[in-house]
Amino acid sequence: MNRLKKYALATLVLFVQGIEINAQCMVNTFDNVRQIKKISASDFRKQEGQDFPIDTIQYTGPEAINFVLLGDGYTETEQTKFVTAAKNVYNALFRKIPMNRYKKWFNLYAIEVISNESGISHPGVLKDGKYVCPEGSSLPIKNVDTYFGIHFDAYNIHRLPCPDNSTKIYNLLKALMPDYQMVGILCNTSEYGGAGGSFLTCTTHSSASEIFIHEFGHTFASLADEYYAGDGYLGEYINQTANNNSNTIKWKHWYGQSGVSAFPIGGSTKGNGYYKPVNGTCEMEYLNKEFCPVCREAIVEEMHNRVKVIAEYQPTARSLTMDGDDLTFTITRYYKGTSNKINFEWSINNVVQEDETSNQLILKSDVFETVTPQTVKVKANEVCPYVKDTKHATKHVSTVTWRVQLGTVGVEAFTHDDFSVEAVNGGLRLKSEKPHAVTVYSLHGQKVAHVNVCGEEMIQLPAGIYIVDGKKMLVDR
Numbered sequence: 120m121n122r123l124k125k126y127a128l129a130t131l132v133l134f135v136q137g138i139e140i141n142a143q144c145m146v147n148t149f150d151n152v153r154q155i156k157k158i159s160a161s162d163f164r165k166q167e168g169q170d171f172p173i174d175t176i177q178y179t180g181p182e183a184i185n186f187v188l189l190g191d192g193y194t195e196t197e198q199t200k201f202v203t204a205a206k207n208v209y210n211a212l213f214r215k216i217p218m219n220r221y222k223k224w225f226n227l228y229a230i231e232v233i234s235n236e237s238g239i240s241h242p243g244v245l246k247d248g249k250y251v252c253p254e255g256s257s258l259p260i261k262n263v264d265t266y267f268g269i270h271f272d273a274y275n276i277h278r279l280p281c282p283d284n285s286t287k288i289y290n291l292l293k294a295l296m297p298d299y300q301m302v303g304i305l306c307n308t309s310e311y312g313g314a315g316g317s318f319l320t321c322t323t324h325s326s327a328s329e330i331f332i333h334e335f336g337h338t339f340a341s342l343a344d345e346y347y348a349g350d351g352y353l354g355e356y357i358n359q360t361a362n363n364n365s366n367t368i369k370w371k372h373w374y375g376q377s378g379v380s381a382f383p384i385g386g387s388t389k390g391n392g393y394y395k396p397v398n399g400t401c402e403m404e405y406l407n408k409e410f411c412p413v414c415r416e417a418i419v420e421e422m423h424n425r426v427k428v429i430a431e432y433q434p435t436a437r438s439l440t441m442d443g444d445d446l447t448f449t450i451t452r453y454y455k456g457t458s459n460k461i462n463f464e465w466s467i468n469n470v471v472q473e474d475e476t477s478n479q480l481i482l483k484s485d486v487f488e489t490v491t492p493q494t495v496k497v498k499a500n501e502v503c504p505y506v507k508d509t510k511h512a513t514k515h516v517s518t519v520t521w522r523v524q525l526g527t528v529g530v531e532a533f534t535h536d537d538f539s540v541e542a543v544n545g546g547l548r549l550k551s552e553k554p555h556a557v558t559v560y561s562l563h564g565q566k567v568a569h570v571n572v573c574g575e576e577m578i579q580l581p582a583g584i585y586i587v588d589g590k591k592m593l594v595d596r
Contacts, residue, residue: 171230171231171232171233171291171295172198172230172231173228173229173230173231173295173296174202174205174228174229174230174231175226175227175228176205176206176209176227176228176229177209177222177225177226177227178226178227179223179224179225179226180226180430180452182426182427182430182454183223183224183225183226183426183454184224184225184226184300184301184422184425184426185225185226185228185296185298185299185300185301186209186225186226186227186228186299186300186301186302186303187228187229187230187292187296187299187301187302187303188205188208188209188228188229188230188302188303188304188305189229189230189232189267189288189291189302189303189304189305190204190205190229190230190231190232190234190304190305190307191232191234191239191265191266191267191268191269191304191305191306191307192234192236192237192238192239192263192265192269192306192307192308193231193232193233193234193237193307194233194234194235194236194237195233197237197307198231198233200307201229201231201305201307202229202231204305204323204327205229205305206229207327207328208303208305208321208327208328208331209227211328211329211331211332212328212331212332212335215332215402215409215410216409216410216415216505217410217415217418217419217456217503217505218418219457220456220457220458220459220503221419221422221456221457222457223454223457224422224426224454224456228296230291230295230296232266232267232291233266234263234264234265234266234307235264235265235266236263236264236265237263237307238261238263238265238307238308239263239265239269239270239271239280239306239307239308240261240262240263240265240268240269240270240271241258241259241260241261241270241271241272241310242260242262242270242271242272243260243272244272244276244277252277253277256277256310258271258308258310266287267282267287267288267304268282268283268284268287269281269282269304269306269320270282270283271310271312273314277312278310278311278312278313279312279314280306280312280313280314280320280322281314281320285317285318288302288304288318300425301338301339302317302318302319303318303319303320303321303331303334303335303338304318304319304320304321305320305321305322305323305327306320306321306322306323307323308322308323309322309323309324309325310322310324311324311326311330312324312330313330313331313333313334314334315333315334315335315336315337315338316337316338317338318338319331319334319335319337319338320334321334326406329402329406329407330406332402333402333403333406336402336403336410336414336418339418339421340357340414340417340418340420340421341356341357341417341421342356342357342358342403342414342417342418343356343357343358343359343403344403344404345358345359345384345395345396345397345401345403345404345411346384346386346404347384347385347386347387347390349386350387350389350390353384353389353390353392353393354393357369357413357414357417358370358395358396358401358403358411358413358414358417359384359393359394359395360381360393360394361392361393361394362394363381363394365380365381368381368394370396370412370413372507372508372509373396373412373413373416373507376412377411377412378397378398378400378411379396379397379411379412379413380396380397381394381395381396382394382395382396382397382398396411396412396413396414397411397412397413401414402414412505415505416505416506416507416508419456419503419505419506420506420508420511420514420515423501423511423514423515424515426454427454427517428453428454428455428461428499428500428501428515428517429450429453429497429499429517429518429519430452430453430454431450431451431452431453432448432449432450432451432497432519433447433448433449433451434446434448434521436521437519437520437521437522438521438522438524439521439522439523439524440523440524440525440526441482441484441523441524441525441526442526444484445481445482445483445484446481446482446484446523447479447480447481447482448465448479448480448481448482448495448497448521449478449479450463450478450479450497450499450519451478453478453499453517454501455501456501456503459501459502459503459504460501460502461478461499461500461501461502462476462499462500462501462502462512463475463476463477463478463497463498463499464476464497464498464499465480465495465496465497466494466495466496466497466498467482467493467494467495468493468494469494469496480495480497482495482523491582492522492523492524492525493522493523494520494521494522494523495520495521495522495523496518496519496520496521497518497519498516498517498518499516499517499518500512500515500516500517501515525584525593529584529590529591529592529593530590530591530592531592531593533588533590535588537551537552537553537555538550538551538555538557538572539551540557540587540588540590540592542592542593542594542595543577543594544594544595545579545580545594545595546577546578546579546580546594547559547577547578547580547585547587547592547594548575548576548577549570549572549575549576549577549578550572550574550575550576551572551573551574553573554571554572554573555571555572555573556569556570556571556572557569557570557571557572557576557587557588559578559580559585559586559587560585560586560587561583561584561585561586562583562584562585562586562591567580567585568580580594581594582594582595
């Protein structure tokens with residue numbers, strides 16, 4: 120479910136192993152949690168009296184999204200089980216479109232959090248003054264001593280596993296993984312359950328992978344459920360709207376393609392006035408589906424919100440001096456989804472170099488017609504078939520800019536036989552004891568002056584680089 124200021128209840132009809140199951144979900148935004156004071160990893164370990172190993176399942180680079188999974192209800196001897204479960208849900212997520220193109224945009228971690236007891240608590244839901252286990256579950260009502268204290272029956276919803284207090288979660292993350300961007304908690308129980316919000320929770324039920332993916336849509340991309348969750352949870356979201364005008368609906372660029380239209384969410388009079396992009400074919404409505412085109416695009420856009428396409432480049436210095444040789448600019452590492460492409464646009468002094476579309480530009484030494492510093496810029500954006508938003512290229516453009524100053528480019532003066540040339544402010548001073556014809560050229564071979572010198576002549580020239588008798592000379596202002 121999407122992030123809401125209040126906790127959201129919803130009922131979802133899921134199909135698990137061919138059986139129709141009435142399941143309930145809830146958002147856990149934990150808006151009321153106070154700010155947690157950051158503590159160091161060593162202090163945290165000393166405070167907790169134990170060390171929690173961090174398994175690096177995949178590392179791509181410092182720019183990638185740090186996705187970390189924690190375990191609750193796994194004892195010290197069950198950590199292999201937890202890491203296996205973490206790998207399983209990660210693998211399932213990155214088989215799902217569009218994530219199957221973007222696995223390399225993530226650093227994947229699993230922190231082996233040790234609980235004193237195995238499983239998670241099931242305090243029961245309050246019904247007719249008694250705490251009972253609803254929905255025909257065989258799970259006994261019990262309390263389990265786990266590290267985070269996650270339990271079923273949160274907010275009187277049996278299949279909603281949440282902690283009463285998220286302080287321990289955020290303390291652990293701030294100490295051991297301070298740069299986290301996406302968090303999930305795997306609960307050591309085969310009972311059906313899951314939730315999305317500030318972080319997602321998921322059990323190890325046989326449908327765990329699909330539950331995990333659905334909750335990922337909520338937590339990562341702020342997607343709404345595409346089923347009726349109650350009048351209080353209808354609103355304007357990426358994949359939910361009250362506007363069904365095909366010309367102005369927020370997903371108008373997908374309208375009429377791949378089954379996308381405006382389908383009433385239903386469930387009530389108000390629900391009939393809110394719309395979803397597809398009907399019954401999206402992962403945000405039913406498990407074991409694909410994300411609809413609108414949700415796919417939202418997920419890709421969110422990845423671009425968090426990851427810049429350009430990761431590394433050469434030269435690394437952004438202020439350079441050109442001393443006569445050509446300079447090569449290269450984007451040496453960049454983020455691109457599998458089978459996608461990158462558009463590179465190079466410009467020199469804001470003039471786009473139409474023929475330069477690769478990850479490299481060579482700046483020729485004769486580009487300097489004046490001593491004014493040159494600005495070299497590259498823009499890069501990823502092109503993905505799952506994105507049709509016309510604003511994507513401008514919203515998610517990655518840019519690097521270099522300033523290039525002219526350094527030593529040639530001689531300041533030279534003498535040949537009875538003839539000499541000296542570069543001075545504002546021009547060239549020429550001296551010759553006998554008549555001598557002199558032609559001055561620009562760097563591009565254009566004749567800019569021709570004089571017959573006998574004695575001393577001064578040629579007034581704008582600041583720039585000129586060629587006199589085959590030698591480069593720099594004229595300052």
